[in-house]
Amino acid sequence: xxxxxxxxxxxxxxxxxxxxxVLALMAWRLLIRTADAPSAAAGSGAxxxxxxxxxxxxxxxxxxxxxxxVYLSALGTVTAFIxxxx
Numbered sequence: 001x002x003x004x005x006x007x008x009x010x011x012x013x014x015x016x017x018x019x020x021x022v023l024a025l026m027a028w029r030l031l032i033r034t035a036d037a038p039s040a041a042a043g044s045g046a047x048x049x050x051x052x053x054x055x056x057x058x059x060x061x062x063x064x065x066x067x068x069x070v071y072l073s074a075l076g077t078v079t080a081f082i083x084x085x086x
Contacts, residue, residue: 058084
């Protein structure tokens with residue numbers, strides 16, 4: 001009985017250490033992600049920021065009226081992968 005009572009605090013200590021390690025890794029990852037995000041000031045300067053993404057060709061075609069044979073019945077959010085400004 002004495003051995004199980006002594007093992008309980010040691011187990012809680014390991015759980016606290018593991019929890020603190022997980023929180024520290026999540027905070028570090030968040031800091032790295034926000035540091036890698038491009039800012040308006042650093043993106044266009046000479047020698048600063050990441051290089052620009054390669055150009056994506058855009059093709060224009062005539063619009064036509066018709067039905068879209070695709071029906072989606074789901075809840076959620078749709079986000080464009082790539083956008084274009086005309």
